[in-house]
Amino acid sequence: MTSRTQKTVYRKNYTPPSFLANTVDLTFDLDPSQTRVTAKTELIHNPQSKSTDIVLYGEDLELVGILLNGRKLAAGEYALENGLLRITKAPEVTRLEIETLICPDKNTTLMGLYLSNGNFFTQCEAEGFRKITYFPDRPDVMAKYTVTLKANKKQFPVLLSNGNLVEEGALPRGRHYAKWEDPFNKPSYLFAIVAGKLVCQEETFTLASGRKVLLQVWVEKGNLDKTAHAMESLKHSIRWDEERYGLELDLDRFMIVAVGDFNMGAMENKGLNIFNTRYVLANPRIATDVDYANIESVVGHEYFHNWTGNRVTCRDWFQLSLKEGLTVFRDQEFSADRIGTKDGRAVKRIEDVRTLRQHQFPEDAGAMAHPVRPDSYEEINNFYTVTIYEKGAEVVRMYQTLLGREGFRKGMDLYFQRHDGQAVTCSDFLAAMADANKQDLTQFENWYSQAGTPRVKLRTRYNKKAQSLSLTLSQSCPPTPEQAKKRPFLIPFAFGLLDAKGKSMVVNSHDVTVRKKLADAPSGTALVQLTRKSQTITLTGVPEKPVISALRNFSAPVILEYDQSDEELALLLSADPDAFNRWDAGQRLALRHLLRLTHAVQHKEALELPSTLVEAYRSVLANDSLDPAFQALALTLPSEIMIAEEMKEIDPQAIVQARHFMLQTLSHSLQDEWLKTYQTIRIPAPYSPEPDNAGKRSLRNLALSYLMEGDDKKLMQLAVTQYDNADNMTDRMAALTALTHAGNLTSKKMAERCLRHFYREFRLEALVIDKWFALQATSPENGAPEMRKLADHPAFTLKNPNRARSLVFGFCMNNMAQFHATDGSGYDFWAENILELDRINPQIAARLSRALTQYNRFKPELKKRARKTLKHIASRKLSRDTGEIINKILAT
Template identity: 70%
Template sequence: MTSSSSITIYRQDYTVPPFLVDHIDLTFDLGPSVTQVKATTRLRHNPESESHDIVLYGEALELVKIVMNGKTLAKSDYATDNGELRIANVPDDVTLVVDTLIHPDQNTSLMGLYLSNGNFFTQCEAEGFRKITWYPDRPDVMATYTVTIRADKEKYPVLLSNGNLVETGDLPNNRHYAVWDDPFRKPSYLFALVAGNLVCREETFKLADGRDVLLQVWVEKNNLDKTAHAMESLKHSIRWDESRFGLELDLDRFMIVAVSDFNMGAMENKGLNIFNTRYILANPRVATDTDYANIESVVGHEYFHNWTGDRVTCRDWFQLSLKEGLTVFRDQEFSADLTGSDSGRAVKRIEDVRTLRQLQFPEDAGPMAHPVRPDAYQEINNFYTVTVYEKGAEVVRMYQTLFGRDGFRKGMDLYFSRHDGNAVTCNDFLAAMADANGRDLSQFERWYSQAGTPRVRLESHYDEKERTLTVSLSQFCPPTPGQTEKQPFLIPFAIGLLDSKGNDMPLRLKGGKDSGTSCILELSDASQTFTFVDVAEKPVISALRNFSAPVILEYEQSDDELLHLLSHDSDHFNRWEAGQRLAARRLVSLTKAVQDGQPLTLDTAFADAFRTVLSDTSLDAALRELALTLPSEMMVAERLDEIDPHAIHQARQFMRRTLAEKLEKEWRDAWDRNRTEGTYRPVPSDAGKRALKNLALSYLLALDNPVYCQMAIEQYNRADNMTDRLAALTSLVHSGCMNRHPEAKALLDDFYREFENEALVIDKWFSLQATSPHAGIETITTLMEHPAFTLKNPNRARSLIFGFCHNNMAQFHAADGSGYEFWSKNLIELDRINPQVAARLARCMDQWKRYIPSLRKPAEQALRHVSEQPLSRDTREIIEKTLSA
């Protein structure tokens, strides 16, 4: 798939569709090499459009014939150009019958209808439906669907589509059929079809209104024993949406299907969610605590789309965050609520903010920076980004911060009452929130239209005589591509004050009422001043509590103040944040010392602070693990004007080794005290203990002591769950013990032999080697030649190539440029197979202009080499923007 030129599509050019679709009948005669598709579509003229042309979209289709209102059209009756088929000057009411042939076994893009392990699957978001039939494939064209599927009964005993099953039967020649009817109007991107040799776990589930519905999780037979957690997660999702938002399942059944070849994590097709197997399959032998948590979150996310994405969808793809940002927020709240504790909610919040800072903040500062609601795109697949999803979720969260849970629920209720069954915009959601809460949110709209991460500077002054604290806030958003000047945002800024003993102080703003011990300051101008009165002593400020807005806080606090917050802040997020700021401050200094050839040292006060947190058993184990995990190399890079990956890596390794030495006894105690007894349970309390224990193990292995190497080997051999086994193996590989201890080296082969038939575990096997700081190009190249490796499977490509290029800074940025050559070679090859996955690999070079000069030149050479190749639209857009930024 190549494109010699790119067409930019602009949000401002949106026009309504000239024709709307009332209903479509789809008939599939399935065959691996040739599948016949017959689409009978009832269209009517849109009174809001002056055009009487029907516009259909198609890609990689073999058109057999088109019949309009009973007349077969000649080629002269329509025009095709660049994936568009236009029939001019048609009557107001049209029945269009389109017969096409498609070739699933040749479809390596995994968009449209394709094969995976001999079974048929579809992926239609964003524009995959046009690979199935000619159709007005745009999200604002919504219709009801009836789908008939015909196939070989022995090869494909299971035939699934959206909605409710209304008819099944046998056909001649050992074939059979199924008819599915979806009574809810939906855009074509939500269409789904699955056919194959699958089995399911199913349960009848009673909804809050008393209705019984059928829940099914479909997988290949050998994976049925790994579906219990997904089913429980689905039931939890249904119950949570009923209680939190009053939203019920609207179909008679809800189906989930797992497939190993899938570009995304999962897809919310109405009533028939299709999932990447990594977000469905779990049992203690093959899945880690993180896998269990991710499955619960993603199952929730796709189920919640039933309302925020399916029942109400986006008018055009520029509004993608309308459904994705909102639904990410909902799945975050779901996971947080299910922890059942304040500390559990804090752990979830910290994890979400870490993702935002590590992935989205760099995107905001790079060549692909774009608003939550983009203004233009060349390839829509490139805008399924952390900005649209995670920053979009933060924008939604700010509504709840401003209005509280009750106010947010009122806004959601109004949104559904106004727009159920329609395709709408981000501004429609904003209007519902504003109207439900009696608030003018016109300024808040800038969060959708302006790109970049705002920076908020805080300055304070305490007047001992007047007992007042003056807090001055100012905001600035750096220029981004296409946006040089920014207007002030409306920023909800949560703040609290701690006294000298670490207690929360009561808050009262001048001229205002008491605000408890935490309040929201609304920063709406370029700079504003707020005065707190009756402040009994000079406080330590706890700023931006719970990360109340997606901004970068610029506030100089001393080590003593940060240590005070780390020890006492009642806001768990800010306790963690204080530790991160202390660590990052030292990592930046250490990085500069490496570059200047200076000796590396780590102060005792910092190590003592770590010791205090590690030994504080009153703190939840999961919180301690997060607080004791150093900022990643990528997050350190974001604090530097010029990125020197090797200096950053050396600085971080020095800090880890020094903390291991100074706290050796405490790490050993943590490993001993946090072992979980009895049957494995993927619950937050046990998962937190395992996380802290395994973090302690990784620190101990930094000491190059054969005793701890043996301890990790014993943990591996005795582990009754994948979390502990994989953590031990990863620590052995990443510490270098594999190169020094024969028994340790044998474990890699042992792990492969035991799990060679478990694809998701073999992904982990590739990934842990790809991300090892000891794994150079030779290691990765050798792994690519392994019989289990293939570029055609996205999970496998991500585990090895992405793992190396995205998550192994020291080795990927090799001084000789070999990492960049490896990237360019595999990017070009992957682009020929699967452009969507290739475009994501291209993103690891976003920051190349910030590299030190010795790396900048080979990086540019690799980028220019790629740009000279025939590329897909997906990848070319990324490469061109990266080079021209």
């Protein structure tokens, strides 16, 4: 058996592979306890490399034998050490045949080939293929694959791999085989096989060109009634990519397979996408509106990878955002187009920016801060981060903002024209955008190379006599250990002007850096390209001092520093034609007072909420012209994480108390309005997850959650009645969440009864039981003792990533009050689970380790406890995945 040793990999040390693969012929003799893999690979010396050594990677493999050009190699003719198999002075053209044995039933890491519920699955991104056979397992080695699967037919009747099925048949002793060929070159991380007892929904779909293709969604028996939405999402994705980018499905068959044990959300293996069940299975009984939307988004994301990731892939793992950031942007645009309601695109934009601020901004400010294109890593699995994905998507979006939709499409077309079938870099993508539009985007490269969230300060000066307005924009970015000084970014800054009544004003300027026509933006929006540390523009013909609508549609992933009064923010919330900025103004207004309340809690001062905020919320709630989904987002308070991000020293208990006070105040002050909203919204039956109905449900259920903030038994009964009568999981979960999180004795008793019923009703539905665990894990009333009781529940297991995420991650990442308990019990629970998970599944353990990445900003007593816990974990023998995270946190 072999294993890897820990080392740091640097982007600057990239060297081309010494040998390139031409063809790969794989044969799997599938057996749960001992699978035999025969890999026949034709390797050709790479003229860009001076080395004549063949370097192959392997992990947890038993090497049976090696043939080189038909001759068996003796042990002294190759070197095998620390997971590297090296053959020196290999011929220009080398045909290797390598036989290995692997043990799928012992593979709890869920990387490489493993078993889930008796079925075989693979996960090869990033470096899982080396757990299957010795191979030049790197993304810039691309080849055509032929795969033959052999297995017991009764036990494994379905045999799937990438590409097209070219042959199948019977074998002696009740066995059978299937042979698959993928006509396209691909790196090993896109390889996949699936074998087991599965059933599928399939349809023939006609592409825009008239060619017919077979679409299949494979699931375990009993789940076929939950596949319709995934199939519809796939068809919508195919059509959207044809219409928006002119990209057509290039295979005769496209398959989605759902598996319950999976580390990620899904994987874009060429033609054989493997999905976590949570992003495939849905019907009204088990899935919420959010689940339906997520399924459509993730199905779209993985399908879009067929071109942005598969046909054009990344040269090395430092370029991961080349495929992930670009494809997240594409799935965001797809989802926004699919919503179709009045404020649909704004609603999607708000959801995406909220994710960025709640998760990526803290990452940028913590121990795991790294550029969109990292410079080094110890374990690549640790860099599947919100910076790579979500911030990467914002970087791609800025291209479209700067170049317009047509210009962006021109850049995409040139990118595919130049690089189809190649493994390339982020710089290659930038060059395609620049060359297609004849633009100098050299400075834009800083978005790839510099870590941290830029801060943009806006200062204004109005000259009433001259009727002119000066806007001074300045940028900065906090230093990081690797980059003490940051170069200025190219920041597209969109803005508009409103008069005292909330009407848009015309933007006039002779400054060449100001662009007045901006696609996908309301009239009156202008764009400035901020390229220097500070620059000033002057607007003329401004008849009165305006209210500035700054950073419209979040035109760049920056933190805006601009002081506006409560009255100005309230005006923007009520009247800004940019729907995103209406929401953002409300968030800024609420966050300002949440911080003041937090300060008051810390200093034991009286807690008060100004009427300005209450009335601003009242006006949003009363405005029937607004999209209900937008109203729900606008009336949802900033999260505890976002409050923490604005504090120099984080005090979790004070944050929780301050936010709870604001919720209770808004609940009491607007009780009549909340009740009216709840009682008057009518949603037609039967249940449909379509956006209009989903938006109405989100507003109605938000009203219910506010009503539960009091201790009125009659109002509490509304939630119980909704729970009992719900014909869909959205309303059932909303009622149960409202009761569970209300935090008073009346709701607690009601919640206990509903929780018992919920478990009995859905005990056989794994994804719903995940919700049951998560609901209790995030309740502010439940601490570490309750978590340990739940961890002892027969339905709980750390071996399943979804179940681990529902309870342990739910508590440690989303229960601020209890995780940061002053007695340290939350941290102890966290440490116990990290150490146990690290022995089972290091990837999941490493992700859980991130819960304390900002511990050094906690108040002193918590900081001390957190550091003690971190040192305790670090003192143990850790995997490469977890060790990198823990050591980086301790180094801050």
